Amino acid sequence: MEFGATVDVRRRKSLHFNKDFCAVTADHPRPPPRRRFFAIGRNELKGLFWQVLVVGIVAGVVVFLWSNTVTNLSARRITTGFAFLGREAGMPIADSLLAYNPRDSYLWAFIVGIANTLRVAVIGIVLATILGTLIGISRLSANWLLSRLAAVYVETLRDIPLLLQLLFWYVLMQALPAARAAWRPMEGVFLSNRGLILPAIPLGPMQLWVLGAAVLGCAAFYVIRRRLIVQQMRDGKPRPAWPFALGLVVMLPAAVSLLLGVSWTIEWPELRGFNFVGGLTLAPEYFALLIALVTYTSAFIAEIVRSGIQSVPRGQWDAANALGLRRSFMLRQIILPQALRVIVPPMTSQYLNLTKNSSLAVAIGYQDVVSVANTTLNQTGQAIEAIALIMAVFLTISLGISFFMNWYNSRIALVER
Amino acid sequence: MTAITDIPDAPRAARRPQISNPVLRWLRANLFSSIPNGILSVVLLAILAKGVFSFVQWGIANAVWLTPANDSSACRAVRGVGACWAIIPEKYRFILFGTYPFDEQWRPALAVVLFIALFYLSTRRAFWRRELVYLWIGALALISALMWGGVFGLSFVSQDRWGGLPVTLILATFGLACGFPLGILVALGRRSTLPAIRSLSVLYVELIRGVPLVSLLFMASVMFPLFMPSGFNIDKLLRAQIAIILFAGAYLAEVIRGGLQAVPRGQYEAADALGLSYWRKHRLIVLPQAIRHVIPPLVNTFIAFFKDTSLVLIIGIFDLLTTAKTAIIDPAWQQFSVEVYIFVAAIYFVFCFAMSRYSRSLEATSGR
Numbered sequence: 001m002e003f004g005a006t007v008d009v010r011r012r013k014s015l016h017f018n019k020d021f022c023a024v025t026a027d028h029p030r031p032p033p034r035r036r037f038f039a040i041g042r043n044e045l046k047g048l049f050w051q052v053l054v055v056g057i058v059a060g061v062v063v064f065l066w067s068n069t070v071t072n073l074s075a076r077r078i079t080t081g082f083a084f085l086g087r088e089a090g091m092p093i094a095d096s097l098l099a100y101n102p103r104d105s106y107l108w109a110f111i112v113g114i115a116n117t118l119r120v121a122v123i124g125i126v127l128a129t130i131l132g133t134l135i136g137i138s139r140l141s142a143n144w145l146l147s148r149l150a151a152v153y154v155e156t157l158r159d160i161p162l163l164l165q166l167l168f169w170y171v172l173m174q175a176l177p178a179a180r181a182a183w184r185p186m187e188g189v190f191l192s193n194r195g196l197i198l199p200a201i202p203l204g205p206m207q208l209w210v211l212g213a214a215v216l217g218c219a220a221f222y223v224i225r226r227r228l229i230v231q232q233m234r235d236g237k238p239r240p241a242w243p244f245a246l247g248l249v250v251m252l253p254a255a256v257s258l259l260l261g262v263s264w265t266i267e268w269p270e271l272r273g274f275n276f277v278g279g280l281t282l283a284p285e286y287f288a289l290l291i292a293l294v295t296y297t298s299a300f301i302a303e304i305v306r307s308g309i310q311s312v313p314r315g316q317w318d319a320a321n322a323l324g325l326r327r328s329f330m331l332r333q334i335i336l337p338q339a340l341r342v343i344v345p346p347m348t349s350q351y352l353n354l355t356k357n358s359s360l361a362v363a364i365g366y367q368d369v370v371s372v373a374n375t376t377l378n379q380t381g382q383a384i385e386a387i388a389l390i391m392a393v394f395l396t397i398s399l400g401i402s403f404f405m406n407w408y409n410s411r412i413a414l415v416e417r
Numbered sequence: 418m419t420a421i422t423d424i425p426d427a428p429r430a431a432r433r434p435q436i437s438n439p440v441l442r443w444l445r446a447n448l449f450s451s452i453p454n455g456i457l458s459v460v461l462l463a464i465l466a467k468g469v470f471s472f473v474q475w476g477i478a479n480a481v482w483l484t485p486a487n488d489s490s491a492c493r494a495v496r497g498v499g500a501c502w503a504i505i506p507e508k509y510r511f512i513l514f515g516t517y518p519f520d521e522q523w524r525p526a527l528a529v530v531l532f533i534a535l536f537y538l539s540t541r542r543a544f545w546r547r548e549l550v551y552l553w554i555g556a557l558a559l560i561s562a563l564m565w566g567g568v569f570g571l572s573f574v575s576q577d578r579w580g581g582l583p584v585t586l587i588l589a590t591f592g593l594a595c596g597f598p599l600g601i602l603v604a605l606g607r608r609s610t611l612p613a614i615r616s617l618s619v620l621y622v623e624l625i626r627g628v629p630l631v632s633l634l635f636m637a638s639v640m641f642p643l644f645m646p647s648g649f650n651i652d653k654l655l656r657a658q659i660a661i662i663l664f665a666g667a668y669l670a671e672v673i674r675g676g677l678q679a680v681p682r683g684q685y686e687a688a689d690a691l692g693l694s695y696w697r698k699h700r701l702i703v704l705p706q707a708i709r710h711v712i713p714p715l716v717n718t719f720i721a722f723f724k725d726t727s728l729v730l731i732i733g734i735f736d737l738l739t740t741a742k743t744a745i746i747d748p749a750w751q752q753f754s755v756e757v758y759i760f761v762a763a764i765y766f767v768f769c770f771a772m773s774r775y776s777r778s779l780e781a782t783s784g785r
Contacts, residue, residue: 047610047611050611050614051611051612051613051614054613054614054617055613055614055617058617065644068643068644068645068646069643069644071646072642072643073643142447142450142454143447143448143450143454143457143458143461144447144448145447145448145458145461145462145465146457146458146461149461149465155770155773156766158720158769158773159720159724159765159766159769159770159773160724160762160765160766160769161724161725161727161738161765162724163727163728163730163731163738164727164738164758164761164762164765165762167738167742167754167758168755168758168762171754171755171758172755175755356628356629356630357629359629359631359632360631360728360731362631362731363730363731370629370631370632370635373632373635374635377635377639383636383639383640383643384640384643387632387635387636387640390628390629390632391624391627391628391632394627394628394629394632395624395627395628398627
């Protein structure tokens with residue numbers, strides 16, 4: 001609490017300097033102390049003293065804790081090390097992307113947990129970005145009702161703990177009708193206490209080839225479009241990109257599909273007995289977690305988007321209006337590129353928050369990596385290893401997101417002449 | 418007003434006939450300024466009306482407000498069509514104060530009032546002086562005395578009987594009160610020229626910020642006993658409190674570091690020129706300015722922490738959310754968890770909304 005100190009500064013008028021004085025000191029820093037081989041200056045000595053003191057204290061505490069831990073572990077007959085990862089896990093994981101059964105090893109259970117974390121984090125980030133952007137733009141809408149509703153949404157969701165929202169959604173999921181009386185908002189879509197069931201397209205190796213062609217086509221189109229823009233920059237002649245888009249993104253996958261004779265059947269879910277067969281099932285735990293994360297994070301993203309758009313100077317809007325640009329074109333080409341520079345850095349930390357918040361899954365029984373680690377810890381007592389694995393996983397994910405966002409940020413950064 | 422709405426629409430506005438009725442003019446300008454806007458307004462109004470109508474029907478018209486003690490039959494009769502607010506008068510003592518001895522619950526209630534008074538005073542600019550620190554120390558000591566008892570003829574209440582709102586407030590307040598000085602030290606450490614101290618600070622901040630709070634809480638509840646010499650046991654609440662303090666310290670350090678970076682170099686150099694020592698330089702010159710710069714983000718961090726204390730549910734500490742969740746385990750009332758969650762959400766909302774309003778008003782006045 002250093003607030004009191006400001007009063008002192010105010011009382012002592014002599015501490016106020018004008019800028020010129022500071023500039024003078026900046027130009028003429030104190031002459032560095034003369035360096036001799038054996039003598040070190042007073043400041044260095046002080047610095048050395050503080051460092052030795054702090055490092056000594058920290059090292060002392062670490063050694064103390066470490067020795068206690070070693071004693072305690074040997075008293076409980078727990079061997080340290082990661083050898084336990086090879087043992088049979090024996091824990092059930094209800095909902096997973098990868099094939100898993102309780103006889104698999106702890107290592108595989110961890111990998112399944114990581115896949116579950118990534119599944120909710122990646123889809124959550126995409127959906128939260130879309131929803132948050134829409135709401136952020138709505139808050140700036142000329143329509144009073146829309147902007148008020150968006151403000152209420154943001155204000156409400158931001159001020160209620162995520163865990164409470166998560167429990168709330170989960171309770172709502174469980175209160176849904178049973179599978180037999182499931183809601184059918186659309187043909188083939190069922191919402192019941194078994195979760196959300198959607199029609200799916202079964203993906204075999206053939207279908208994957210087509211998807212691979214589509215990804216390749218998109219990548220090629222991206223490169224070509226960039227080259228077209230560079231050429232247009234050079235001579236000012238517009239070069240249409242749509243023939244390439246049609247050829248690479250649509251025709252190429254279609255041709256591959258025809259060539260291989262891939263069949264694209266949609267698998268419709270069906271009620272058989274007490275449960276559904278076929279289709280894609282989003283378990284209630286996953287669905288509740290996804291809704292809670294997306295709605296909660298989108299409130300924060302909305303605020304970021306709003307302040308980003310508001311940071312674009314008025315003159316830019318006026319200039320775009322004066323040029324007679326259409327509103328959508330103006331938003332896309334003038335406003336957004338400038339707003340993005342303000343938006344992207346705080347967005348990174350929201351993505352990281354969403355990923356870390358996905359660990360709340362443990363409260364409703366969705367088995368993400370934290371939940372798996374917690375079960376492992378209870379079963380084996382390998383507390384240190386389990387926590388170390390959690391840390392490693394989250395640090396890796398965080399670094400990955402930061403790395404990607406930094407790359408994106410530098411790409412959209414203002415290019416100054 | 419906002420940027421987009423501010424864009425002048427002069428040519429079109431000029432063509433329009435002027436409307437003299439102020440209500441109609443407002444409607445025209447804000448809801449029906451163009452045809453798509455008008456359609457949007459009508460659709461939104463319809464959705465809003467439907468939502469409000471069904472909420473009123475569920476939450477007010479068909480709701481059950483009071484039932485005889487421990488009898489939920491009236492509630493079960495309206496299940497699905499009406500809310501059962503009767504669960505709140507039935508359970509509010511447990512939700513707010515947990516398993517604290519029933520006859521002594523005026524003590525946690527008084528503690529909550531003291532907390533709120535303390536927060537209120539701290540937001541007043543007139544109180545931003547050294548005496549505030551003593552006030553905080555005094556108030557926190559008084560609250561501890563009230564909760565624990567054992568002095569002034571109050572009976573002793575052990576920590577594992579505490580619960581509900583006071584626990585949430587204790588975790589948040591002590592977390593911030595201890596995390597704040599820690600954050601200042603770490604922020605200074607991170608900007609220090611001494612390599613060992615700088616790298617230790619960076620390591621601490623990045624490690625804590627890199628992992629979810631849940632895993633830190635697990636660590637506190639499971640690994641802490643391993644760290645300590647055998648026979649030495651710390652209460653579960655205190656362990657969670659330590660985890661929250663460490664967590665708060667790392668996040669606050671980053672906010673304060675932002676403030677330190679915003680202080681112009683000239684201020685540091687002027688302090689050096691006066692021959693002030695490192696600590697006096699920071700205490701008298703740098704920190705007061707740095708903290709003023711970051712008061713709005715600090716308040717936002719406080720809000721985040723207040724909400725994050727609810728995570729102690731996962732390690733089974735009886736804070737407000739845990740008592741709410743426990744209250745609906747009672748089979749008679751099991752089906753009415755939505756009502757309880759709304760009640761608890763309202764409590765959290767009041768605290769966080771007050772703080773965010775305050776942060777907003779600070780931001781508005783900070784330029785002056």
